[in-house]
Amino acid sequence: MPAEYAPMFSYTVLDTSSDTGARRGILETPHGPVETPVFMPVGTQGTVKAMSPDRLKELGAEIVLSNTYHLYLRPGHDVVRGLGGLHSFMGWDKPILTDSGGFQVFSLGELRTITEEGVRFQSHLDGSRHLLTPESAVEIQNALGADIIMCLDECTAYPATRGETQSSMEMTLRWAERCREAHTVDTQALFGIVQGGMYEDLRRLSARKTVELDFPGYAVGGLSVGEAKGLMYDMAEIALEELPREKPRYIMGVGTPEDLVNLSALGADMFDCVMPTRNARNGTLFTSRGKLVIKNERFKTDERPVDEDCGCYTCRTFSRAYLRHLFHSGEILASIANTVHNLAFYLRVISDIRQAIRTDTMKQFQKDFLEKITGENT
């Protein structure tokens, strides 16, 4: 980023919680404002699975995440740029965040090699060979044109030794600097990413060094990779402590409804996760009283909505018995209806969190929420 780099992007804290670390704020982006804490539905291939843009808006989604790796391979970032960028391509005129592509590339296992230069990998679609560098990750995201873009980082494996974690974290820092250098588009805010695995001092060091690079926002990566829940919260808390309060703080790839509540209470502002959409397609529905597995025999003649506390289209329109029928019949409407409900649930949880912060009742809200959601809905 050149010295005069001034992203069309700002973050303002509106309210802070007196008895937790939570805060409510507003992100201003070229495609409009986003209230935080915010949950970003995941639209891997330029669409949130089973959703149309109008349906997403009805649900109150304010920003979606899309995956650079997938769009780079298909249809190609040049195609997306030629069609006016990702917003125009996917018919979504609200904010978008793209990841760097790194996480998906690292997940390729045998198909990739990491060096200081970047990551060489083979496409999971056709085996073609590619090189993703900090510079190309920025260039591809510039072509896609999301409002928020991410530095290429290395998601440290879990478990990893202290030495491995430190080397990986340091390379992520060097890559962050290269990304910063490569990024010059002021309609996009480039976020830095904190790594450091499960080592407290490395997390702190990573956070401090990333903050020195002065990004308009920061993410915490490398969490929810197999570690115990308590450890995940500890690492998130440490990173959040080190990140400046005047900047948005994004916990990547997390998590359950409980995670959204607990991490918001620690001061996190942004979340993304495939859990609501993927579980929907597998027939697992989130409710205020716990999960509900819609295929179960006991719902065969159950006239009730999925969640009696929910006012989403699915709960207003369909019985559990009908949803069970759709699921067993392999109907597309099963995926649609279940996704509508799960996203509505996630978006309501995050909206309830904002309301609890606004009224300074976050601590009580957290306690009540965690008590109620335990167990399975029957």
Next chain:
Amino acid sequence: MPAEYAPMFSYTVLDTSSDTGARRGILETPHGPVETPVFMPVGTQGTVKAMSPDRLKELGAEIVLSNTYHLYLRPGHDVVRGLGGLHSFMGWDKPILTDSGGFQVFSLGELRTITEEGVRFQSHLDGSRHLLTPESAVEIQNALGADIIMCLDECTAYPATRGETQSSMEMTLRWAERCREAHTVDTQALFGIVQGGMYEDLRRLSARKTVELDFPGYAVGGLSVGEAKGLMYDMAEIALEELPREKPRYIMGVGTPEDLVNLSALGADMFDCVMPTRNARNGTLFTSRGKLVIKNERFKTDERPVDEDCGCYTCRTFSRAYLRHLFHSGEILASIANTVHNLAFYLRVISDIRQAIRTDTMKQFQKDFLEKITGENT
């Protein structure tokens, strides 16, 4: 039907075309009115594939068809009745028509045996054995509770000898009489079905004998089963000539957009076909300039909507390039967006037909439509 049987159902002709056999009318049903000619989207398993009820209403669908065979096997007609009937079950408060289940059972081939009593068959789902009789077809449809229900008929094979066709047609007449006897629910209108294969005199005889049984509406079955288009039109025309003008006339399982125009011009009032929904899922889109196969390479960077004459959600929101990307990526939104467009196209064609009848320009409309739609859209 007992002597006092008075279905809550009526049909009124509103306009007739002076230079074709077309007419515009209105069906009154317990779930509201339906303007004819009408196209009924097919919701085989209690859902029009890839659609939600609200989306179907937005598209202007006035009535949907659902398949008795599928709902009888899963979730079972008793389950549907227990949940308040098919309207309540599928969240659709407008009219519904169910078929008798016969067509699907006959399609099972080796898995079924037809006798005077009815059809013995094995479920395609689990191999379980069942008997479908004229009486049980009515009973199942009574449990489902559609506004319009159909007599169990035998869809004559094609090709078939004159002897085979006559025997089959005569059994269908005897079954129609048994259905009529078995049906006593006055919130449902039971339609008779004309068979007679590809033999003009048998079609006429079937129509006359079915009309003698005095149903509130009539269907023409056994068409579009492999015969040449000209022969299909000839057989439809013969049957339509014999059917009373004061009753609705339904051509079952037909057809292409051209068929809707041509058969409406012959005086048909109702149509159903899986073509728009099935083709949508296969990536074939109907337009006013012919079909468009969305997967083709030439649409890779095509910014245009599917059909520049179409105002549907898909055409307002997505480019051909995006729809191609969704299709190749196997995204559920491909099925949703393509189905929205194809149903919008079919429903607009049928609405244009009604308008042409209203303004008495049906002959000219038919000529213009057939000229324009020929060929492939590029």
